[in-house]
Amino acid sequence: MPDTHLTAPTRFIEVEGNRFAYRRWGNEGSGQPPLFFLQHFRGGMDHWDPMMTDGLAAGREVILYDYRGCASSTGVPRMLIEDIADDAAMVIRALGLSKVDVVGFSLGGMVAQDLTRRHPELVRKLLLLGTQPRGGNPDPDPKIFDTAPRPVPTIDDFLFLFFGPSEAAKRAGRDFWERRHQRQDQDPPSSPELMQAQIAANMAFVGPLDPEKSFAHLGEIMQPTLVINGVNDVMIATVNSWHMVQNIPNAQLIVYPDAGHGAQFQYPERFLKHAIQFLDE
Template identity: 55%
Template sequence: MSETHVTASTQFVEADGVHFAYRRFGKQTGTPLLFLQHFRGGLDNWDPLVTDGLAQDRPVILVDYAGVASSTGKNATTVDGMADGIATFVKMLGLTQVDLLGFSIGGFVAQSVAYRYPDLVRRLILTGTGPRAGEANPDPKILQVAGNPVPTEDDFLFLFFSPSKTSQAAGRSFWTRRHLRQDQDPPSSIETLQAQAAAIGDWREPKGELYAYLKNIRQPTLIVNGHTDIMVPTVNSFILQQYIPDAQLIIYPDSGHGSLFQYPELFVSHSALFLDA
């Protein structure tokens, strides 16, 4: 690869008055893999071992939602609104089809894109995420920590990794890798926090028959999670696998919400096998 997670330049494309910030690197040919980020996350909240690993054999695209970090425009307050923005972004790049990797709220958005724009999505990877009106964790500490104005390393270790020494050590290694790039994407705003919190609240409300929409997600789907995800409880991954017609599920041991960052090499291997099938 001529460019990597750390060296790829930040580019912009305008659509509907929004300047979407994105980075593209990896191979020049093949179906692009578009990464959709977690709550408040930007271009540099990904793990370079994951992005560079998957970029070895395909184009990789990282993007900020409208209003997030380097992207301009108004934050959407629903998941479907965020999905509309992503669909517009893909079309403005001149792409007719992509693979989607959605993490956490990005997994909500990926489901919405696949359901509402089926011709745009070839394959789907959902990690640390759940269905509309899925099971929530009632622990108030989770919302408190996730809502801290400037998330710290300790916040990520609590939210994304299990309490074991092994998982916490993996979390600290991820935190180091996550800061390797010198010109980091700026943090998201309080407005982004509020808008995405509203989008999550809306996503938790059932609309029609529970989980029925999942039966209409026809794309081959890989679902990945940690053994004990406190952010989006792991049982939601089983629900996704049971209702999406062509879905397979992997649960990594001694891990939580950020299992893909705890097991980056394994996640890349499993994802590559799935995408290349």
């Protein structure tokens, strides 16, 4: 039986004396580059949606990955987004890959932007989900500062942080919660040290590279880019997605209704159609 999100083994690759955890499975003979996943704040490989990863793996290989010092990976967590991006580039090369497509969600979308800017030869196409550019204004709901850092997030925390406010959105959130807990041998939770390092990285990322031209750096991203968000993102204001699509030369934007930060988890079938069309065209 071929591997799936629930069965793909956790593997390790050593880079600079640290062991980076990853899982890799899918359609090796597709002729498409592997799809490399970069996860949100505190998130590891088991915070992705199996419907999303297995749906994408039908048409290409997918690679899930834990950052340095996150979950199953060893090492001291990075405190700058550009350093996290450079780690990802080293892991991609260590895996013997010369080109990947990249999907980055939230903090992972920030990493994906810097990975693409700093190592453009590695990236063919880019998917940015629920994220922001350097110099953006996240304008979060103040409640997130109590909810997001909790040591053990509850389902109610996830519903508030990732999903829309309607009953239909909450039902979709509960369905996602069940799917993401199906795997038996899950990653260990991320450490308090990782959380603090990622908070520092996020705070440093909010500042613009050029105060007079806040989004000029986005013009360096020449790869085809698909930006997806929910209409009411309480973590990173949805307007940041508009800033990205206005300034990345070959970008398009899709905003899902009645959805929040994790729009791709609320509408997994719709997301798969959009993502597969984008990656295949």
